Amino acid sequence: MPRTGVATGEHAIDLAALARAGALAEVEDAEGLFSQASLNAFMAGGPAIWRACHGRLRELVANGQLPSEALFQLGEVEPLLPFEVADYVDFYSSLEHATNAGRIFRPEADPLPPNWRHLPVGYHGRAGTVVVSGTPIVRPCGQFWRHGQAAPEYLPSERVDIELELGVVIGTPSEHGRPVPVDEALEHVFGLVLLNDWSARDVQGWETVPLGPFLGKSFATSIGAWVTPLEDLMDRRVPGAAQDPVPLDYLRTEPMAFDLELSVSLRSAGMASRGEPPQTIVRTSARNVYWSVEQQIAHLTANGASLRTGDLIGSGTISGPEREQRGSLLELSWNGEEPFELDGERRTYLEDGDEVTLSGELLSDVSGRIVPSH
């Protein structure tokens, strides 16, 4: 039966079992809260209840007081999507990524759009196709116009890509009609996950003018099975990028970033069949963002839009200045023009059978394998 849990080291702690054993008396109706298939009810409770639970768990672990019926090997449990996604918003907040994408897609223009340094550019994605790490990714079909063809066609995408992102998970909702002040934004954050914003670049390229990305993104977005509580990440907060021009008042704050190393590994079907380990193809840091989480939340609600428990906010692809720091294959292969090497082969976009894993310090891995179109 699905229930909520906490991953710690090699173990998963079954919170419902812990509550039944009477070990979570600090949390009101703990058994009801945790005997559910998602974290949403707990997430809606707010920071006080999160901290109470967190403190109690630390204590139980430290004192070796976890009852055996609440303890499982991580490998034994089948992870589900950790929360029901309310709205999914994806930002575009890495300066290097936005610059690279601009150079690739609009080589004749200024790589950054005129609004980029004034506001965190973002858009809504599809909440219903957010899936948990490990879910196979069916190569999407879509409409696109191949070079040299007389008309667009409907075909399996030939440019399936990844995007390495941080995902912010909203716990406490906000009131519709009332913007969230930038200095209060973090109070709404339950935790962070890694997020792979799978993309079909050929579909995206053809559909995107004038209303933005749609089916090139909506086939799947993978997130980690375990949400890292914000509380566990606060000592990794470091000053973020200098912002020029100074943002408008509603966005003005000391921009902070998370000092977390991130990486992407790739293993082809051939490598897997030969028992070879995945190869790391991207090494970057969550510091490589221009707009902070607080600024993203303040902007997202600046028009009075409300936050709901379960809102998922992607950072946008996190790329750094070096080639190895590029968080998408679009950038790593410069849209296919500069193949990278994988196990002796020249590679650009994803092949069927490829398994991609995003990893990050203190964050749960996000894996997905490309399976052929039906």
Added chain:
Amino acid sequence: MPRTGVATGEHAIDLAALARAGALAEVEDAEGLFSQASLNAFMAGGPAIWRACHGRLRELVANGQLPSEALFQLGEVEPLLPFEVADYVDFYSSLEHATNAGRIFRPEADPLPPNWRHLPVGYHGRAGTVVVSGTPIVRPCGQFWRHGQAAPEYLPSERVDIELELGVVIGTPSEHGRPVPVDEALEHVFGLVLLNDWSARDVQGWETVPLGPFLGKSFATSIGAWVTPLEDLMDRRVPGAAQDPVPLDYLRTEPMAFDLELSVSLRSAGMASRGEPPQTIVRTSARNVYWSVEQQIAHLTANGASLRTGDLIGSGTISGPEREQRGSLLELSWNGEEPFELDGERRTYLEDGDEVTLSGELLSDVSGRIVPSH
């Protein structure tokens, strides 16, 4: 206590009370299904259960067998959002609207983007800010760049607009990874509502490149309190627009439209205080769409994206070729350059205190009044 109901003429039928009275024996667990604050559980049941319930209600009404405890005056009930919105997608499927918007925003270019006649252009909107008719609309603040200013500012929007749309409500979900064939698309549709896709044109204009509309739309979207079952609209289906070029196979079908007259009325605070009636400013027809509902659903799922119960699919603004048929103030006032007359005043975008009502044959009204920014 919230529960689900049916509007018929001057009355609301309380389905939970009807179930308790044993009058809905055709529907399994009717009392559980209808003693809820939303239609989602019923909508998830699928066409067979919708038809059974529909048939039974017709019979009860025709035979005068409605128990008095299940019957309310419509004016007595407080309508809630009729269903929990899963994902909200907004299309751009009226040729006249897309052409007008192109002429206004990109006067130097072909008004239609190159992809427009090949696929139904659309994007995801914010599901969490869909509100029921009657909800006041707070004038959104946002970042935009006023003509002649040295930098963008954060201000109450000066160009709050409406968009007259049909909204399709998805009942039966589809499987992730499996596109819905165009000829099966209608089986997923529970019913239709009118939809006002409120827009802040100044915010939208500044933010929209390169990822599409975001905060210019996400402050609120209003829908009718009562969903009209698709079954009640099938005899209004008529052949739609001729499509040239012929769409790709996955979109190929006889495109149908709904023959429903639609209108928009506006009443200013001054008119209301003088007891004057609203003035009709738009008269158009739901026939004025190029891409059909079936084609929109087939496209939306063409990459394997799944449908969920509660998905809301907007048609895009429905404009016709005549000035009076333009479904937004952007078009009606040609972005403010050609004011229209309201009660003797020259008007362009919405003023505080304005009350807008969308009406349509067989569809429930959608009203909203603009209240000042906080």
